[in-house]
Amino acid sequence: MPVDRHSLCVLANPGSGRASRDGSAIGKAMAVFGPDVPLRRLTEGQTFADAVKQALADGFTTIVAAGGDGTVTGIAQALIGTGANLAILPLGTFNFVSRGLGLSEDPEAAARAILAGHPHRISVGMVNDQLFLNNVSLGLYPRILSEREAMYARYGRFRILAYWTVLATIIRAQRTPRMTIETEEGTRSLRTPLIFIARSAYQLERFGLSGADIISDDRFAVFVARSGTRWHLIKLAFHLARKRLVAGTDVELFSAHSLTIRTPRRRPRVAFDGEKRRMLAPLEFEIRPDALSIIIPDAVDRVTT
Structure with missing residues (x-):
C-alpha cells in the first residue's frame, strides 16, 4: 500500500552533503511531495531527537530524512521504539544507506519512490545504545x-x-x-x-x-x-x-x-555512519532485531549502482 503523503514530514539537515551545495535539490523533491508535505530544517542547536519528537507530536507517522548517512542515522536513532516510519531522501556525499535500499540519488525520483514505497522492518546495530546502519x-x-x-x-x-x-x-x-x-x-x-x-x-x-x-x-x-x-x-x-x-x-x-x-x-x-564521537569504553555491540520501520521502494522503482 503506497505511503500516505499526509503522514509525511521532511526533516532536512542544511549542512549535509548535497543539501549544503545544491539548494535546488530539496526543492525538486518537495515539488513531487506536494504542498501538503511540510519541510522542516534543523536550526542551530536543534538536535535530531528534538525535531523528530516535535514532528511525532504534530501527528506525522513517516519522517523523511533529507541528508546524508549521518542525518539518516540521527533520525533513525530518534525513531527507535516510536512505531513511526523512516524514509530517506538522499542528499549526502555517499548515501550508502539509501543506495543499499535501491533509492535513486535523483531527488525527484527518490521522492516518487518514497510515495510509492512501503514500510519494512529491519534489524539495526547498536554500540553503547547508539544506532548504526552502515x-x-x-x-x-x-x-x-x-x-x-x-x-x-x-x-x-x-x-x-x-x-x-x-x-x-x-x-x-x-x-x-x-x-x-x-x-x-x-x-x-x-x-x-x-x-x-x-x-x-x-x-x-x-x-x-x-x-x-x-x-x-x-x-x-x-x-x-x-x-x-x-x-x-x-x-x-x-x-x-x-x-x-x-x-x-x-x-x-x-x-x-x-x-x-x-x-x-x-x-x-x-x-x-560517517559521524564521530567519543564513547565510554568498553564498547558494547548488539543487534536489535526488527527495531526500525523503514520505507523501501517497490521493485519497479529500485535502481542498482
Whole structure:
C-alpha cells in the first residue's frame, strides 16, 4: 500500500552533503511531495531527537530524512521504539544507506519512490545504545573523518577529498594501539590500527569486501586490520580503493552476534555512519532485531549502482 503523503514530514539537515551545495535539490523533491508535505530544517542547536519528537507530536507517522548517512542515522536513532516510519531522501556525499535500499540519488525520483514505497522492518546495530546502519570503526578511521571534515570546510564536499584524507592520515599515523575483543567465541588481545564493524552488505560489496552473507544472517562482519609498517597501511588503503582487499592478508574477518571491545583509552574516538564521537569504553555491540520501520521502494522503482 503506497505511503500516505499526509503522514509525511521532511526533516532536512542544511549542512549535509548535497543539501549544503545544491539548494535546488530539496526543492525538486518537495515539488513531487506536494504542498501538503511540510519541510522542516534543523536550526542551530536543534538536535535530531528534538525535531523528530516535535514532528511525532504534530501527528506525522513517516519522517523523511533529507541528508546524508549521518542525518539518516540521527533520525533513525530518534525513531527507535516510536512505531513511526523512516524514509530517506538522499542528499549526502555517499548515501550508502539509501543506495543499499535501491533509492535513486535523483531527488525527484527518490521522492516518487518514497510515495510509492512501503514500510519494512529491519534489524539495526547498536554500540553503547547508539544506532548504526552502515558501520562502526575504531583506530585510524575516526582520525580520517576529522581530517576529512577539515578538508570539506576548506574546499567543499567532494569525494576525491575523502580518498585523499585516507592517505594523509595514514602517512601521519604513529603507534598502533592494543585492543581486546570479546565475542561468544572467546577473547583475543591484539595490536591493530583499525577495527571495522559492518552492518551494510551494500557497503561491503561496493568496497569489494566479503561478508555480505554474515550481514544477511543478522550478525556483525568484523574486520581487523593487520598491524605493520606505515607502508603496509598505505598498501592496505590502496587495495581498499581498488576493491582488492584480501581477507587473511590485509585484514582478518570474523562474525559475531555481539561483541565487546576494550581499548587503552577510557573514551576512545568512535566513528559510526560517517559521524564521530567519543564513547565510554568498553564498547558494547548488539543487534536489535526488527527495531526500525523503514520505507523501501517497490521493485519497479529500485535502481542498482
